[in-house]
Every structure is written in C-alpha cells, then in structure tokens.
Amino acid sequence: AINIASLGGQVRLIGLIGDDEPGRTLENLLTKHNVTCKFEHLQGFPTITKLRIISRQQQLLRMDFENGFPEFAGERLLKIYKQHLNWANVIILSDYLKGTLNNVKNLIELAQQSGSIVLVDPKQQNFTTYQGANLITPNLVELEAVVGKCPDDSTLFHQGMRLIEEHQLGALLVTRGEKGMSLLQPNKKPTHLPTHAREVYDVTGAGDTVISVLAIGLASGLSLIQATQLSNIAAGIVVGKLGTATVSLEELEHAVCEQWTPNKGLVTESALLSLAKAAKNQGETLVFTNGCFDILHAGHVAYLQDASRLGDRLIVAINTDKTVRDLKGPERPINPLKQRSAVLAALACVDWV
Incomplete structure (x- = not known):
C-alpha cells in the first residue's frame, strides 16, 4: 500500500488488526504515508507482528508473533469491501x-462484476481458489509447489499455460529471483525479463513491490507488458535497500531513463527533459551550452571539455542549418546539421546533444 502511495497513487487498505497497541501503531504509520485504512478491529486477536533481527546490514532472524484469524467469518469485512469496489480501478x-x-x-x-482488474499474490496451493483473476504473481517456489519442478523456461511455460487454462486466469507472472521474472498470457509468447538488481542487500518485500507497481501501472493505463517491465525495474531498486523498503517516483524515473533512454548522445527534446529531470533529482549539476560547430576544431573541443568540468552532465544545443546561414552567410554551413550533431555526440565530454 505504501509503495502505491509513494508513487502518487490513491490506495485504500482493507484488512484485520487487533484492538491493541501494535494495531494502532500500524494504522497511524499507514495514515502518515497517505494510505486510507479501512480496518476491522477484532477483540481477542492480537495484531500480527514481525520482528527482524539485523546485524551489520544483514538480516539474521525473523520472529513472527501471530495467531491468525482461522475462524473469521468475514461478514463485516465483506461489507467494507463491497462499499469500496466501485472506487477502485485495480484490486x-x-x-x-x-x-x-x-x-x-x-x-x-x-x-469482476464491478469491472475492476484483480491481481492476486497467492499462497494457497489450490489455485482453483483464484479462478478468474486477471493476474496472479507466485514466486518460483510457490509455483513449483503446485505444478512440480520447472528447471528451464520451456517447462515453466508449459506448466504455467496449463494453470492459466485450468483456472481461467488472465495471466501469470512468475518472479524468479536472480533470473528475473516471466510473464505468461494466453495465445502469446512468454516474456522473460532479466533482473535489474545491481546489488542485493535484502529481498524483503520485493514481491509486494512487484504487485503494487503492477497495480499502479495498470491503473494508469499501461499495458500488462509495460506494467510488468516497470515492476521489474522497481524490484531491482528495493532489493538494493536494507529492510522493508519502498521505491520513490524519482528513483523509478531515473531507473527508467537509464534502462530505456540512451545515457549519452543524440536525444529528442522530450527525452532530454526526462533525463535532465532525473539527473536533477539525483543531485547532479547540469551544464548547458550551444553553438554552430560547423567546422569542429581543437578550440571547440577544449571549450567543451572545460564546460564539462563545471558539472556532472554537459548538454550541447546545436544551431539548425537555417540559423547558421543567418549568422554566417549563404555559403554556410559546410557540414549539415545531421553531420555536426553526430560529431558532437561522439565526444567523450558531451552527454546529450
């Protein structure tokens, strides 16, 4: 829920907590992070609490304090759920x-009757329970507990497609740890995405990040593949943090720019704006200069090298052929815009042209 809120989404969280101090602390923390809580407070049931023991940035032990709610009938929770169904794009x-x-x-x-998209993070081994969901997101261990070992992509694909057909699922997204994730859809080729994690400090909450970013992506109008790509990038960010972490909009924007936009060279105006914004969010200093650069010489190169030392990123704007003619006469430019741009973009000191 906090992942969704941190990315600017509106989220309402429905669930059960005890009428106790841990429950009140949980609700207060969620509210501070812009999550609207719709909890049922149960007498006689303690709020489920997890305690992680960490030493030198390594999780040594997790202690769970819980009894669960095995005999919970759920009439009041179901009523709350129905009240908010028409509000939600994705559940x-x-x-x-x-x-x-x-x-x-x-x-x-x-x-389904309300027209909402349904995403399920499954734990039961009887997937009949999840019949009709738009997408379920088991990890590889959870999937293999249901279908048997999947030692390769081919086995994973065939077993996954069998599950989709048997339980009328819209899609299946399998998270596979260091192997990334695999998206399976009826009548389509599988999509295998490699992991984007550079360093892994803690995988706690990575699955929650995947499904939450998927949800906000789909609610924003992204296709399933686009939302999956975004969630894969987000998971790569959070596993590089210690403890249960969230991903910010700025972190995601920066990672997307790195992944889908050239780090250097010729860029469009819209791409440049995104790259510049992401660089600023990372605390980088931008340096901007412009010129004709018709016949590039050593003086130009020295000037650009000096300019690049003034900050972290050097942006060079280049005059069009028309403005060069206006400035330097009808015989110029000697080199057309495309060639001048290519030469500038090849310089090591220039980030974006």
Whole structure:
C-alpha cells in the first residue's frame, strides 16, 4: 500500500488488526504515508507482528508473533469491501493464509462484476481458489509447489499455460529471483525479463513491490507488458535497500531513463527533459551550452571539455542549418546539421546533444 502511495497513487487498505497497541501503531504509520485504512478491529486477536533481527546490514532472524484469524467469518469485512469496489480501478488480494481471505473466490467474482482488474499474490496451493483473476504473481517456489519442478523456461511455460487454462486466469507472472521474472498470457509468447538488481542487500518485500507497481501501472493505463517491465525495474531498486523498503517516483524515473533512454548522445527534446529531470533529482549539476560547430576544431573541443568540468552532465544545443546561414552567410554551413550533431555526440565530454 505504501509503495502505491509513494508513487502518487490513491490506495485504500482493507484488512484485520487487533484492538491493541501494535494495531494502532500500524494504522497511524499507514495514515502518515497517505494510505486510507479501512480496518476491522477484532477483540481477542492480537495484531500480527514481525520482528527482524539485523546485524551489520544483514538480516539474521525473523520472529513472527501471530495467531491468525482461522475462524473469521468475514461478514463485516465483506461489507467494507463491497462499499469500496466501485472506487477502485485495480484490486490487490494479498493472501498470506492468515484467515482474512478465507473466501477469496467470492472477492474475485465481486471485483469482476464491478469491472475492476484483480491481481492476486497467492499462497494457497489450490489455485482453483483464484479462478478468474486477471493476474496472479507466485514466486518460483510457490509455483513449483503446485505444478512440480520447472528447471528451464520451456517447462515453466508449459506448466504455467496449463494453470492459466485450468483456472481461467488472465495471466501469470512468475518472479524468479536472480533470473528475473516471466510473464505468461494466453495465445502469446512468454516474456522473460532479466533482473535489474545491481546489488542485493535484502529481498524483503520485493514481491509486494512487484504487485503494487503492477497495480499502479495498470491503473494508469499501461499495458500488462509495460506494467510488468516497470515492476521489474522497481524490484531491482528495493532489493538494493536494507529492510522493508519502498521505491520513490524519482528513483523509478531515473531507473527508467537509464534502462530505456540512451545515457549519452543524440536525444529528442522530450527525452532530454526526462533525463535532465532525473539527473536533477539525483543531485547532479547540469551544464548547458550551444553553438554552430560547423567546422569542429581543437578550440571547440577544449571549450567543451572545460564546460564539462563545471558539472556532472554537459548538454550541447546545436544551431539548425537555417540559423547558421543567418549568422554566417549563404555559403554556410559546410557540414549539415545531421553531420555536426553526430560529431558532437561522439565526444567523450558531451552527454546529450
């Protein structure tokens, strides 16, 4: 929920907590992070609490304090769910086998009737429970517990497609740790995405990041493949942080620019604006200069090298052929715009032209 809120999404969180101090602390923290809480407070049930023991930036131990809600009937929670169905574009059902989603099949059916997209993070081995969901996001271990070992992409594809057909799923997204993730859809080739993690400090919450970024991507109008690519990049960011972490909009924008936009060279105006914004968000200093650069000589190169030392990124704007003629006469330029741009972009001291 906080992942979605940190990316600018509106999110309402429905669930069960105890009528105790941990429950009140949880609700206050979520509210501070712009999450609207719609909790049912249960008497006699403690709020589920997880304690992580960390030493020298390494998680040594996790202690869970819980009883779950095994006999929870869910009538009031179902009423809250129905009240907010028409508000949501996308619904995430995160099933941790604690009892909150004992009737998850009914929740999926109600969401379908309202026209909402349903994403499920599954924990049950009986995937019939999730029948009709638009997408489920098991990790590889969870998938193999249902279909058996998947030692290669081919086995994963065939077993995954069998699940999709049997349970009428819209798609299956399998997170595979250091192997990235695989998206399977009916009547389409599989999409295998490599991991974008540079360094892995802590994988806690990576799956939650994947499904939350998927949700906000789909709610914003992205295609499923585009939203999956975005969630893969986001997961690569959070595993580089210690503890349960979120990804910010600025971090995601910067990572997307690195992934999908050239780091150097010729760029369009819109790409330059995105790159410049991302650079500023990272605290980088931008240096801008312009000129005709018709016949590039050593003086030009020295000037540009000096300019690049003034900051972190050097942007060079170049005059069009028409403005060069206006400035230098009808016989100029000697080198047309395309050639002048290519020469400038090849210089090591120039970031973007």
